[in-house]
Amino acid sequence: MDAQSTECAQSNRPIEIDRSGPVLTTKQAAEYVGLKPQTLRRFKCEGIGPDSFKQGRLNVYYPADLDLWLQKRLVAA
Template structure:
């Protein structure tokens, strides 16, 4: 079972991306919403699911 709050490593694993990709998406603002708790970055599982759903496309010609 996946916990509701994930660190960057676990969030990257959950969405099948590299940690460095998650970090880059966070810096550019293109990634899922995240929380800062002191220096720690955390992602809510619901936000990761919503972010993935928002990136669904019907064909390669309609993709980003």
């Protein structure tokens, strides 16, 4: 697969995201980001979750999209 571009909210420059490799199910993605699967599903419905894609009937996530979403959510303490 080719790398996809996403606009960076801070700089308006496209960020290259490598969406190659394996995809994660909702359960696996939730574990990856430290949330419960139901919370990740709710975030998706509310439009505040990471980018997801359909693979048949499943919602799947690329680790690169999860990493980018986590970067946007983290704030300095």
